[in-house]
Amino acid sequence: MTNFLMGNYSPLSVEFKEGAGPWLIDNEGDRYLDALSGIAVCGLGHSHPSLSKVIAEQSAKLIHTSNVYRISFQEKLAEKLTALSGMDNAFFCNSGAEANEAAIKLARLHAHNQKIHEPIIVVMQNSFHGRTMATISASGERVQDGFKPLLGGFKHMPYNNVEALEDYVKVSENIVAIMIEPIQGEGGIVVPNDSYLNSIRNICDQNNLLMIVDEVQTGMCRTGKWFAYQHEGVLPDVVTIAKALGNGVPIGACLAKGKASGYFLAGSHGSTFGGNPLASRVALEVVTILEKDGMDEYAAKLGRYFMNELNQSLGGMKGINDIRGKGLMVGIELENNCTNLVAKALEKKLLINVTSGNVIRLLPPLIMKESEIDRVVSILTEILKEHLL
Numbered sequence: 001m002t003n004f005l006m007g008n009y010s011p012l013s014v015e016f017k018e019g020a021g022p023w024l025i026d027n028e029g030d031r032y033l034d035a036l037s038g039i040a041v042c043g044l045g046h047s048h049p050s051l052s053k054v055i056a057e058q059s060a061k062l063i064h065t066s067n068v069y070r071i072s073f074q075e076k077l078a079e080k081l082t083a084l085s086g087m088d089n090a091f092f093c094n095s096g097a098e099a100n101e102a103a104i105k106l107a108r109l110h111a112h113n114q115k116i117h118e119p120i121i122v123v124m125q126n127s128f129h130g131r132t133m134a135t136i137s138a139s140g141e142r143v144q145d146g147f148k149p150l151l152g153g154f155k156h157m158p159y160n161n162v163e164a165l166e167d168y169v170k171v172s173e174n175i176v177a178i179m180i181e182p183i184q185g186e187g188g189i190v191v192p193n194d195s196y197l198n199s200i201r202n203i204c205d206q207n208n209l210l211m212i213v214d215e216v217q218t219g220m221c222r223t224g225k226w227f228a229y230q231h232e233g234v235l236p237d238v239v240t241i242a243k244a245l246g247n248g249v250p251i252g253a254c255l256a257k258g259k260a261s262g263y264f265l266a267g268s269h270g271s272t273f274g275g276n277p278l279a280s281r282v283a284l285e286v287v288t289i290l291e292k293d294g295m296d297e298y299a300a301k302l303g304r305y306f307m308n309e310l311n312q313s314l315g316g317m318k319g320i321n322d323i324r325g326k327g328l329m330v331g332i333e334l335e336n337n338c339t340n341l342v343a344k345a346l347e348k349k350l351l352i353n354v355t356s357g358n359v360i361r362l363l364p365p366l367i368m369k370e371s372e373i374d375r376v377v378s379i380l381t382e383i384l385k386e387h388l389l
């Protein structure tokens with residue numbers, strides 16, 4: 001390890017030099033099965049041939065021009081994403097945090113337009129929206145330590161608790177938006193009740209609040225639908241995406257509908273790199289492949305298979321509290337801290353993640369085969385037996 005990097009990461013010593021599909025190969029030539037996808041990024045797996053081709057092609061032609069000029073790949077990407085999401089238009093940036101920054105700024109403009117001078121955005125306890133000052137202010141306490149004073153104007157409420165939300169909205173003025181993850185990812189794969197987003201939609205409608213859904217981790221077919229809110233058939237006012245949008249090439253987007261789609265005017269927001277020809281073309285190719293291959297339905301089907309296999313192998317095992325998730329976003333909650341399982345799995349050539357201390361997080365590439373899912377389950381079972389029994 002080097003002293004020339006800041007201390008905010010503590011990487012494992014393994015280094016991967018190449019990958020193909022759900023497999024990664026380290027410097028020694030050993031093969032690992034990837035059940036994390038670079039944290040929900042490489043939905044189409046590693047080194048997807050059509051993506052590699054468009055990256056090579058586009059980089060040889062033109063990488064960047066700036067938003068001073070028209071970028072037709074960006075326009076096409078916006079057209080595709082709005083059709084798939086039910087939104088009206090898009091702003092492109094380079095990460096999830098930036099997509100959420102844009103969403104927060106839309107909420108501020110929603111307030112400004114109503115002459116609300118001290119607006120409040122309701123956010124959730126235990127949430128995660130990114131690492132910028134505004135997005136850590138919107139997130140749960142875990143990421144705020146040491147960074148005070150935070151940005152004001154956020155009120156944290158308990159997740160999956162409609163009653164508390166209704167009570168708060170009833171007695172408070174100046175609320176302009178509710179911002180929420182449809183499933184809390186970093187928070188431990190917390191899946192709310194089936195009608196939760198519908199209830200939030202109703203509260204937003206009754207009080208003229210923007211409903212902002214952070215789909216940075218759940219979006220792009222991960223949960224078995226293009227966007228997780230589609231499981232409930234609701235339409236938010238603002239949707240943010242990033243992670244899997246470029247399959248590893250950095251790009252994020254803030255999508256908006258109705259009123260919210262008209263708040264950004266020339267000069268009111270921007271990004272130097274956002275939606276440049278390279279990133280836009282790659283994301284357009286990602287969307288095209290996901291659509292052509294029906295990856296939303298495939299992820300739903302493979303997710304059901306995965307959940308069944310996990311329940312059969314691990315269900316009822318002492319020390320396991322819960323196995324939950326949607327599509328290919330799965331969490332296994334243990335009774336006790338299990339961060340050491342990441343290294344145990346690595347020894348057995350499986351890549352997993354532990355979040356919230358005691359939740360094994362599994363985010364396999366959407367393109368996995370059933371036989372590869374079987375392998376994930378059998379290695380996990382082996383490790384968990386050693387760990388728990």
Ligand SMILES: *Cc1c(COP(=O)(O)O)cnc(C)c1O
Pocket residue numbers: 094095096097098100128129130131181185186214215216217218242243
């Ligand atoms: C990862 C994540 C973010 C932050 O994305 P970055 O690209 O790291 O800025 C925001 N929201 C959710 C739900 C995420 O999972």
